Amino acid sequence: MPNDQRPLVQMRDYALTGPNARRAVALGLASAEWYHSEVPRKVMKDLMARSDGPAIRDTAIWLGLLVLSAAGGIAFWGNWACVPFFFVYGVLYGSTCDSRWHECSHGTAFKTGWMNDWVYQIASFMVMRNPVSWRWSHARHHTDTIIVGRDAEIGFMHPKSLVRFALHFVGVVDAWQSLQVIARNAMGNMNADERDYIPESEIHKAITAAQIHMAIYLVTVAFAVGMHSFLPLMLIGLPRLYGCWHMYLTGLIQHGGLAEDVIDHRLNSRTCYMNPISRWIYWNMNYHVEHHMFPMVPYHALPRLHALIKDDLPEPCPSIYAAIAEMVPAVIRQRREKGYFLRKDLPPSARPYREELHREVPERSTIGS
Amino acid sequence: MAWIDVCSVDDIDLEDVMRFDHSGQTYAIYRAPDGGFFATDGLCSHEKVHLAGGLVMDHTIECPKHNGRFNYRTGEALRAPVCINLRCHSVRVTAGKVQLSIGQ
Numbered sequence: 001m002p003n004d005q006r007p008l009v010q011m012r013d014y015a016l017t018g019p020n021a022r023r024a025v026a027l028g029l030a031s032a033e034w035y036h037s038e039v040p041r042k043v044m045k046d047l048m049a050r051s052d053g054p055a056i057r058d059t060a061i062w063l064g065l066l067v068l069s070a071a072g073g074i075a076f077w078g079n080w081a082c083v084p085f086f087f088v089y090g091v092l093y094g095s096t097c098d099s100r101w102h103e104c105s106h107g108t109a110f111k112t113g114w115m116n117d118w119v120y121q122i123a124s125f126m127v128m129r130n131p132v133s134w135r136w137s138h139a140r141h142h143t144d145t146i147i148v149g150r151d152a153e154i155g156f157m158h159p160k161s162l163v164r165f166a167l168h169f170v171g172v173v174d175a176w177q178s179l180q181v182i183a184r185n186a187m188g189n190m191n192a193d194e195r196d197y198i199p200e201s202e203i204h205k206a207i208t209a210a211q212i213h214m215a216i217y218l219v220t221v222a223f224a225v226g227m228h229s230f231l232p233l234m235l236i237g238l239p240r241l242y243g244c245w246h247m248y249l250t251g252l253i254q255h256g257g258l259a260e261d262v263i264d265h266r267l268n269s270r271t272c273y274m275n276p277i278s279r280w281i282y283w284n285m286n287y288h289v290e291h292h293m294f295p296m297v298p299y300h301a302l303p304r305l306h307a308l309i310k311d312d313l314p315e316p317c318p319s320i321y322a323a324i325a326e327m328v329p330a331v332i333r334q335r336r337e338k339g340y341f342l343r344k345d346l347p348p349s350a351r352p353y354r355e356e357l358h359r360e361v362p363e364r365s366t367i368g369s
Numbered sequence: 370m371a372w373i374d375v376c377s378v379d380d381i382d383l384e385d386v387m388r389f390d391h392s393g394q395t396y397a398i399y400r401a402p403d404g405g406f407f408a409t410d411g412l413c414s415h416e417k418v419h420l421a422g423g424l425v426m427d428h429t430i431e432c433p434k435h436n437g438r439f440n441y442r443t444g445e446a447l448r449a450p451v452c453i454n455l456r457c458h459s460v461r462v463t464a465g466k467v468q469l470s471i472g473q
Contacts, residue, residue: 044422107431135449135450139416139435142434143435199452295436296424296431
C-alpha cells in the first residue's frame with residue numbers, strides 16, 4: 001500500500017514472561033496439539049529413519065570447501081583476487097552454519113550421536129549462538145511456533161522496522177546482538193526469557209559454552225592485533241557478517257508475513273521451491289511446513305515427505321524471489337494493520353483450516369481477516 | 370491392579386510403538402527388536418507430546434517433536450530436552466494378546 005499514512009500498530013509484547021505469555025496459556029495456545037497431515041505409520045517410520053551417509057557426504061564437502069576457500073583467501077590476501085574466495089568462504093561459514101546448527105539441534109542430521117553433537121558445537125560457534133540456550137529455545141520454537149509470549153525465535157516482531165529488516169542481510173544488528181548475548185552469558189548473566197525456557201540444571205552448561213566462545217574470539221582478536229592484520233577476523237567472526245546474507249534470504253521467508261497465534265503450521269510457515277545450491281546450503285529447510293509438522297524427519301527425507309503431503313498444504317512458492325515478493329508487502333501491511341497476515345489458500349484436496357481453533361485470539365475475530 | 374487387553378501381538382511391528390488410551394490415561398506400548406513388550410506413560414515428560422508418533426531405535430523411544438529420548442524399558446530420560454524419567458507399566462502376553470497392568 002504505497003504512501004500509507006496510517007499509524008504503525010502498537011508494538012506487541014513478545015517477552016516470554018509478560019502478559020502475552022499468560023494469555024497464550026489461558027487461550028490454550030501453549031503446548032497445544034497442532035494440526036498435521038495424515039501420513040501412514042509405516043511410511044512415517046521410514047521417513048524418520050536415521051542414516052549417517054548423506055550428512056557425512058555433505059559435511060565432508062562443507063569442511064573441504066571451507067578449507068579450500070580459506071586457503072585461497074589467505075593466499076591472495078591483500079589482492080582483489082581474494083574476494084571471490086572470501087565470498088565463498090563467507091557463505092559457507094556465515095550461512096551454511098545455520099542449517100547445520102539447526103539440523104543437528106534436532107538430532108536428525110546423523111544417525112551417530114557424537115557426529116550430531118560435534119557438528120552442532122562447531123556450527124553453533126560459527127552462527128554465534130549459545131549451543132545450550134539455543135537447543136532449548138528451538139525446542140520451544142517447535143512447541144509453540146510463532147505463539148506470541150511463548151516462542152523465543154520470532155523473527156518478525158510487529159511492527160517490523162524496515163531498516164532492521166534490510167540490515168539483517170549484512171548481519172550487523174543480529175551478529176552484534178548475538179555477541180552481546182554470548183558475552184553476557186559468559187559473565188554468568190542469564191536473563192528472564194532464557195531462564196523461562198532453559199531448565200535450571202542446564203544454566204551452568206550455557207555459561208560454560210559462552211565462555212568457550214568468548215575465549216576463541218579473544219584469541220582471534222589477539223592474533224589480529226599481533227599480526228597487525230584483519231585476516232584472522234576474516235576467517236573467524238567476520239564471516240558471520242559478510243557471509244550471512246543467504247541465511248537471511250532463506251530464513252526470513254520461513255514465517256515472514258504469515259500468522260501469529262495459530263496452531264496449524266500451514267498458516268504460519270512457508271514452503272518454497274529453490275535452486276539446488278540454495279537447498280544444499282539450507283539443507284532442504286525450504287520444505288518448512290513439512291519440517292514443522294514432522295520435525296524428526298531428516299533433511300534428506302523432506303523432499304519425499306513433501307511429495308506425500310503437498311496436496312494437503314498451500315501451493316509452495318515457486319522460487320525464493322516469489323516468496324520474497326509475497327512476503328514483503330505482507331510484512332509492510334502488518335506494520336499498520338493489526339492482526340493482518342497472509343492467508344494462503346488451500347487446494348481442494350486439503351483438509352480445511354479449523355477456524356474454531358483460532359477464534360479466541362483477541363487480535364482478530366476470524367482468521368484471514 | 371488389573372490386566373486389560375491392549376491389542377494382539379501382531380498389531381505392533383518389531384521395533385515400534387502404539388498409542389493406547391484407557392480411562393482418561395494415555396500409554397505408549399512398545400515392541401522391542403527381540404519381540405518383548407513394554408509400556409510407559411504415553412506423553413513425553415518434556416512437553417506432553419504423544420510418544421507413539423516417535424521413532425523406536427533399539428530400546429530407545431525418541432519424542433516426535435523435540436528429539437528427547439527415553440529408554441522405554443526403564444523410563445530413563447537419555448537426551449535433552451527431556452530431563453524427567455517416564456513412568457513404566459507392566460505388560461504381559463496372554464493367549465496372543467498384549468495386556469497392560471493398570472492401577473499400579
